[in-house]
Amino acid sequence: MFYMDMIYEIRRRYKVQKQSISAIAREMGLSRPTVRKHVETVEEPKYERAQPMRPQLGAYEGKLEQWLEKEAKFPRSRRRTARRLFEGLQEVGYQGAYDSVQRFVKDWKLKAQGPRVTQVFVPLVFEPADACQFDWSHEHVELGGVGQTIKVAHFRLAYSRQLFVVAYLRETQEMVFDAHRRAFAFLGGVPNRIIYDNLKTVVDTILVGKERQFNRRFLTLANHYLFEPVACTPAAGWEKGQIENQVGNVREWLFTPLVRFANLVELNDWLAIRCRELAQRKHPCHSGRTINECFQEEQRLLRPIVAPFDGYVERMMRVSNTSLVCVDRNRYSVPARFAGQAVSVRMSANQIQVVAQAQVVATHQRVFGRDQLICDPWHYLPVLEKKPGALRNGAPFVEWDLPLPIQAVRKCLLKRPQGDRAFVELLLLAEKVGLDALTVACECALEAGTVTAPVIMNEMRRLTDPSPPTPLEWPDGIALTLEPLADCQRYDHLLGETHAH
Template structure:
């Protein structure tokens, strides 16, 4: 570079001729002309016109080329990397060079074979017509200090970029539909068209082009709200890039650090408030928020339905001999009188409802730990009345986690007479049909204190406690200023003989 500058100075500043510069510098006149009239890159960098000999590459390049061509027919996630090709060369062909050398060869061969195609994209500008994009993204939260893995539902409008997010334990169909209901309520309307990828909760089968064989429940849900669906091409998530970018944004701004809440409902209430805050934040050079842009497309939304769609998974099952029904690899109890009958189980996100001929017969909190049994003690009271000896080992009684007075009473009556003690305890459990559990616990505590262990005495105490708690409260004392006392007018007593005389007409009124 110093020689380049020196020659330029001689020619421009000192006005020396090319012949004179060549004599001073010792370079040929052809080289001087190239420096004076050529580009800097051409004159300061050496370029090899023919590739340098590489006998080692000539030996292994045909093998790499064959493997890379075979690689095109392999599944997308099971194709060779340069690191794996290096391992095969060392293990199968005794290659002793470095991994960086193989990486360079692989890069050059891919360029020769045009295997490394970089896809280009067209920038898009969406009209304010209310269309939206939908997706899921995994996330981890903490419920009462314990890590819970789940899925975050994302819905974003294409034009305004206003968004809504909600956390669920899974992305099954009941959660998928429930999330839509909450997002529609959040924005006060329904997007006329929503873009999805080919998720199983919406698509049974991918057909030719953009056509899809959709799930029956999803078709009913769309018909209920009146919106249309559109789907990306397989493995083309970039077609809904707005919501894909939202997934990264949400993890940075809502799930970092990991949120810790007492329940999922509390988390979702907080997420909803955060969505309102972030949607209202001014952005860009124009300082326009997502919600301000959303107002330009609000009129394009469809009106909310007056009826809420039943967002659940349905299953017809038969009640087994233990008064249990199977749903989602867990078992839930029903009243004993429905043993052997076919019932309808509706699985909601956080609740299980069991119906018999459209009559609700049982409700349980949904369990997501597989292989569990969920009992309701009142479902088994009739059975315990017939089989009182089973009460000590009955799983419904143990899972009910009754207050301590129940166990104390049962132990006391069994000490007196074991068989009769079980019957007496079952009689106490039957009181759950009439009184709340805390009222019976108070009655048992009082009965133990008075040493009156008869079930009838406990029932009497529970009834007294219930009447005491339901007494009419004392009337409120008036805060109005006192008024002056006035004398009460004296009224003469009624004379009944006067009515008789009037009736006979002997006296006038």
């Protein structure tokens, strides 16, 4: 590059000392065209490379541009970053550096998007254990071979930058409660404040300024853990900028390219492991320290967890005449005696509980999807007592996963007249003494070759009747010294008195 001091020397010799171009070129070791060019140069020359030098990337620019044009039509969450595009090029044989790919992607986006307006933000500083930020994001994964959009709850301690993420299939309030419970357990304590957007599950009403009317059930969560909820100003995401950046980073680090797991449990186990691994990175503000080292310092100042919060949302529902309640378009069974009655349904992230008469009368594993029937066959046993024919085609009993000996006995009995009623009697007895006793009794009957309801019931009673009481040991001090003798003549005497009357 030609520097200003050389231009100055050329111009001084030519303009002041009146040297010829040939003399200047000979003395300074320059070519005459170069001297002639800079004789009239006043400003310092600026050189711009017309096209960046990318010798290794040249053969792959077409492929890279094709990917960028294709992914520009995708939602932002599904577009690959420069790092992921670089890894994709490596898979097809690219041997060059990442910087070349990064510059190409940056130049391509500038041309495609045009100039951008830069916003200015105020840097924020947080004390250890002072604040945590929360947000949701929607990510694409494959669970059990089916592509799905999941909802990911993000937490980030503002001082140490320790993150925690957990995935759900819904974004409802019970998921918010469960996410907080998991996050506090992962972090080992509770911060003083948690900063939120104005989520409907958190904020009921936005008032003037920072005033908010928080959801009553959410305040129960905050009261249990004793943290202060803080809602951001609408459209002021910079107030929780760390979590806003984390959403994009986590999408790149964890969900690009598409991740595949058998179910949500395995995905969340993997996410927890990755959160610990990412904490080994350098802290962005504390040089020479990792995120995990700062987190260990902050963790000691978090408020200890006394007990986990039972995070459920409760609704009053009426049980149908088929003894079912409907939650999110899925139906769950309730004991038949509550059909037609109003009950309280508690919905948590993983469970559905039905409460009646101040007692939990039914508990089911929560399922997601639509139009699924989740039945406990024992809930319908009183109905079978009056309608034993329902045993053959009743939905709760068709796919009842009973032990194999019981299934064999059921198959034998249903081939006989009144066999369905006989099997119902066995089930009614098993409800009192337990299914294990019925299983053993059926095994004995099958081995003996006598498969009848009376034989199996007798065997169940024999297995479950209490053992005879142990004889009592009397102390020697109260033993009889003179034992009474049996005298049957006394009864004859009484009989004689009776005839006399």
